[in-house]
Amino acid sequence: MRSLRYILRRRKTDEFSTYAYRWLYSRAQYLHHRSQSHIISKSLFGIFRSLVEQYHRHVPIEYLCGSAMFCNRLFIVNRHVLIPRRDSETLIHHVQELYRHNHDVQSMLEIGTGSGCLSITLSRLFPHWKIDTCDISSSALRVARNNAYLHHCHNIQFHRGNLFDTRFLENTSYNLIISNPPYISQDQVSACNYGIFHEPSIALFANPPLKFYAEIIRRAINGWLKDQGYLVFECSPFNVMSIRELLKPDFEQIEIRYDENHLARVISAKRKQKQPLL
Ligand SMILES: C[S@@+](CC[C@H](N)C(=O)[O-])C[C@H]1O[C@@H](n2cnc3c(N)ncnc32)[C@H](O)[C@@H]1O
Structure with missing residues (x-):
């Protein structure tokens, strides 16, 4: 059996790749151990070589290792879900700020749950909330349910459905609606890094x-969001001002939050109270 040290010596590796190889080697050991219980058991070296090849084809290391960190928690990921991004932690911090002094039971809806990282993190922070979360992809929901089980979340209901189905x-109706919807347009694709092409296009493009934002806002004011309820979106710095314009007629206290790279990443707004008919 060839050792990791042997492989590292043979391949020209920079410091980062050496680190990645160590992760991939542990993953290969795990997969090898699992494959031994199957009829066709694969060699450790074969598994490791396949992982290294995929790594050099820019398959994100989170997919190869099967997990990603979000808000200091480990989430299972596979190619059916978007890899949780550090930028999205801005949304969590902002929701925490909004509800810091509000201890009432809240109902929350998330559109586009993916790995479940947003709803599950909020479920752990606010265990008394009632959370509904949905996705169009049943494969993504399978991952999200496994993550909810892993993190002992008992207050989340998962729904499969299409936002555009009336x-x-x-x-x-809910007190809070959150979403990190797909928002990359065709003309921004060239600016994306290679890894993104391995993620599900349904989650990105x-x-x-603005079509997801416009539809969520429309459904929020047509009943999904209670009076004085909050809408919190993750967005890109390119579309934040257009979303603000969409929100202005029916929402107040519009706030923009910046990620650690000082880019506009989250926009939130409070639904205006309906004026009583005279
Ligand atoms: C950008 S990902 C967000 C995933 C996760 N919330 C996160 O922040 O990492 C968007 C999610 O929306 C889902 N989605 C795409 N189109 C949808 C639709 N029409 N209705 C409901 N969900 C949809 C995708 O499957 C994907 O999981």
């Missing part, structure tokens, strides 16, 4: 880029 989650 019957979807009819007659329900929207044409036109």
